[in-house]
Amino acid sequence: MINVVGANKSFGSNHVLKDVSIDFEKGKTNLIIGKSGSGKTVLLKSIVALYPLDSGSVFYGDTDITNLDSKKLKNLRKDIGMLFQGGALFDSKTVLENIMFPMDMFSQMSNKEKLKRAQFCLDRVNLVGADNLYPSEISGGMNKRVAIARAIALNPSFLFCDEPNSGLDPTTALLIDNLISEITKEYQITTIINTHDMNSVINIGDNVTFIDKGEVAWRGDKYNIFDSKNQHLQDFISPAMLIRSINR
Amino acid sequence: MTFFSEIGNYSVFLAKVFNKPERKRILFKEFKEELIKLGINSIPIVIIISLFIGAVITIQTAYNMKARLVPLYLIGYLVRESMILEFSSTIVSLILAGKIGSNIASEIGSMRISEQIDALEIMGVNSASYLALPKIIAAMVFNPILYVFSVFIGVIGGIMAGSLGGLISVTSFIEGLQFHVHLYYIAYSMIKTVFFGFIITSIAAFYGYNVSGGALNVGKASTKAVVNSSVAILIMNLILTQLILN
Ligand SMILES: Nc1ncnc2c1ncn2[C@@H]1O[C@H](COP(=O)(O)OP(=O)(O)OP(=O)(O)O)[C@@H](O)[C@H]1O
Ligand SMILES: [Mg+2]
Secondary structure: OEEEEEEEEEEOOEEEEEEEEEEEOOOOEEEEEEOOOOOHHHHHHHHOOOOOOOEEEEEEOOEEHHHOOHHHHHHHHOOEEEEOOOOOOOOOOOHHHHHHHHHHHHOOOOHHHHHHHHHHHHHHOOOOOOOOOOHHHOOHHHHHHHHHHHHOOOOOOEEEEEOOOOOOOHHHHHHHHHHHHHHHHHOOOEEEEEEOOHHHHHHHOOEEEEEEOOEEEEEEOOOOHHHOOOHHHHHHHHHHHHHHHHHO | OHHHHHHHHHHHHHHHHOOOOOOHHHHHHHHHHHHHHHHHHHHHHHHHHHHHHHHHHHHHHHHHHOOOOOOOOHHHHHHHHHHHHHHHHHHHHHHHHHHHHHHHHHHHHHHHHOOHHHHHHHHOOOHHHHHHHHHHHHHHHHHHHHHHHHHHHHHHHHHHHHHHOOOOOHHHHHHHHOOOOOHHHHHHHHHHHHHHHHHHHHHHHHHHHOOOOOHHHHHHHHHHHHHHHHHHHHHHHHHHHHHHHO
16 A cells, blocks of 8 residues: 655656645556646656655655665665666676576575576566566667566565556557566565556556646546546547547 | 766765675675786787886986986986876876776766666665676775785886886886885875775766766766866875875
8 A cells, every 4th residue: 555645746847746635556457647747757756755845755665765764775776666668787797697686685595596586477477588687778668678577576565667658569568567467466466557648548447646747637447448538548548539430 | 066966976875885784695796807807918019118218217217317326226226216106106006096987987877877776676676786886996905916016017117218228227116116215105105095996986877877967968967077086086195195194
């Protein structure tokens, strides 16, 4: 359970997050949708305290991450898996080393156990035969999948994904969505996903928050999103309606 | 104003670097890799410049002595002293500041702009320490070794230039090398190189770590790292010379 309460964040005169309050449920896939530049990435980075908020709080259970000392923050973060929008793989390490890195750092596993776990994570993101390649040697979509494998390597309690399936083909995108949804339910993770893919919304949108220019403009789920009266949200989803109309 | 805030930020960075290392085993593994990257890979450039400088000092000294009634073996002595006192410590470090410093600043800087440092932080890793500490220790350990290398190669350059140019025989040169040996000077210079190793790596890591924006700023950080660590080396040289030799 994560609660964002009254979050404000500006960069200079650019007021990016405007009094944002959202509750993210455990064991559910919580989606944040919104147009490019609406502040999704800034919100996610504020939730993990990479960006300090100007005002407001982010509660993990009872703990407010915005005023933790560095030691407690480090400990909390060991429980977080995060997928960055750009992947952020370590480019001096191979695919396998990238996934084993969090285990090397924080687990007591033997080398054999680590390898096994890494292989398991790679299997789950459907990536085979890339173990010993470097990030610069694999495609953008493969990068993303490795990054997801790395994020789930240590069985995090909190999983944050910034556009997990942008740049992926529709089949792989679906696979990744389903993977995230599955592990969220299986391990009762609190999962937050930034996306502008309406397929993801329809597929795994347990909770959906629509952000418009840094403000929470609508909240609901995949069942009632098409009934929304919010004009901006309707504009946002209308391209998806286009596909539906063809289907009929 | 900006100078002092820069010093302040540098101190904060160092505090983070020396906070508490991540797992010792990992630190050691990274340290070994840095020994190769920063140390072993610097040997070729150290060999080349030391060889040439040793040769040039020999030729210049021989030229200056022609008209005077001083024994030729002093050429060997002077080459040795120049290498031991300033060249192999300070000048070599200035050159390493260019090579290693720009390398470190751009490596860490590009990790910053591609969010790799954020990724480390999110995992709960002390990124400053993880990235900078192995480099700092590796340079502090390996710089004195490069120093010794440089002195030897400089002397060999001198011997070669002296005998090939018919300026001084190998035996006289070696006689000069044995004239008035001060082990104390070698210790003084080795201590200097340890400090210089710290300066080069920590300043470069600092500028790389604090890059913001895009790739353009990585280049700027790398330039800043080289310029500022070179100046810091010169100032530190002055301070240490005052402290140790007085
Ligand atoms: N580090 C930063 N410094 C200054 N401004 C920033 C920074 N990061 C984001 N912004 C600004 O914040 C606003 C929101 O950006 P953000 O990256 O959160 O958008 P987004 O919703 O994630 O868009 P996209 O879907 O394209 O990823 C933009 O106007 C951007 O210019
Ligand atoms: Mg974004």
